[in-house]
Amino acid sequence: xxxxxxxxxxxxxxxxxxxxxxxxxxxxxxxxxxxxxxxxxxxxxxxxxxxxxxxxxxxxxxxxxxxxxxxxxxxxxxxxxxxxxxxxxxxxxxxxxxxxxxxxxxxxxxxxxxxxxxxxxxxxxxxxxxxxxxxxxxxxxxxxxxxxxxxxxxxxxxxxxxxxxxxxxxxxxxxxxxxxxxxxxxxxxxxxxxxxxxxxxxxxxxxxxxxxxxxxxxxxxxxxxxxx
Numbered sequence: 001x002x003x004x005x006x007x008x009x010x011x012x013x014x015x016x017x018x019x020x021x022x023x024x025x026x027x028x029x030x031x032x033x034x035x036x037x038x039x040x041x042x043x044x045x046x047x048x049x050x051x052x053x054x055x056x057x058x059x060x061x062x063x064x065x066x067x068x069x070x071x072x073x074x075x076x077x078x079x080x081x082x083x084x085x086x087x088x089x090x091x092x093x094x095x096x097x098x099x100x101x102x103x104x105x106x107x108x109x110x111x112x113x114x115x116x117x118x119x120x121x122x123x124x125x126x127x128x129x130x131x132x133x134x135x136x137x138x139x140x141x142x143x144x145x146x147x148x149x150x151x152x153x154x155x156x157x158x159x160x161x162x163x164x165x166x167x168x169x170x171x172x173x174x175x176x177x178x179x180x181x182x183x184x185x186x187x188x189x190x191x192x193x194x195x196x197x198x199x200x201x202x203x204x205x206x207x208x209x210x211x212x213x214x215x216x217x218x219x220x221x222x223x224x225x226x227x228x
Contacts, residue, residue: 002207004226007178009090009097012211012224015046015079018132020139027220028135029076029104029142031156033164034171035091037075038068044083049076051142053150061086072157074104076142077220084221093178099167101219102160103134104141110159122217131217 004010017025026046039048045062051074059067061084068089069075077084090096102110109115119137122130145152189200215222 002205003093003178003182007093007182009093009095010226011088011090011218012226013077013086013088013218013221014215015044015077015084015086015221016131016135017079017081018128018135020136022139022143024078025081026078027076027218028138029074030101030138030219031074031104031160032071032090032096032100033102033160034071034175035095035100036068036070037073037091037096038066038089040087040089041065041067041084042087043085044079044081046077046079046084049078050074051145051153053153056146074142074145074153074156076139079221091179092175095171095174095178097225098170098174099164100171102163103138103219104145104156105137106141106144107155107159109137110141110156110163113163116163128217135219 015025016027019025029049029051039061041061041063043063045060047058047060048067048069050057050059050069052072058078061067077086092100103116103120104110105116105119109119119134122134145156192199209226211224211226215224217223218225
């Protein structure tokens with residue numbers, strides 16, 4: 001099957017309505033190291049809280065809103081009454097599912113690879129309480145990052161890179177086979193069109209994906225992930 005256009009990844013997301021220690025409902029704060037992310041809001045209202053070197057911000061979300069951010073943006077979805085539903089578009093196809101995300105766990109967990117793996121992993125068939133514990137630990141670390149100066153965010157980035165460094169070769173392979181290959185294919189098609197070659201047009205096809213049979217516990221909510 002052909003990859004999704006531009007070799008992106010698409011997910012359907014219903015943001016968690018679980019309350020937290022700060023009185024809000026929503027997902028687990030985290031960061032992506034190489035992937036930009038976009039939200040297309042289809043129902044409900046809420047916001048996305050973000051933390052960058054420019055400081056903390058909160059972007060309102062309502063039906064029809066499209067919001068996106070680049071790698072390095074720590075983000076937390078806040079879902080209000082639990083009705084917030086989003087189509088998530090992720091850069092680089094399956095990279096997010098290959099580990100390109102780091103929870104904002106407190107430093108004592110983040111800097112211990114074994115402790116991080118235990119806190120971040122959910123066994124198949126995991127219960128809601130396990131996902132909630134993971135979310136709440138990430139919120140604890142996120143609150144610490146908000147309270148401290150920008151140097152703390154820099155150190156978080158460094159810790160995240162150390163934690164994921166073992167995966168970088170795999171990520172590069174996925175990027176070369178996905179997004180880079182798609183960009184090169186477009187260049188080849190332009191060259192063929194200039195030469196009057198309609199070959200790729202005669203190979204046109206239509207593809208369709210069904211939603212997964214069950215929604216998974218994602219970082220920010222119940223998740224349907226579409227990656228052909």
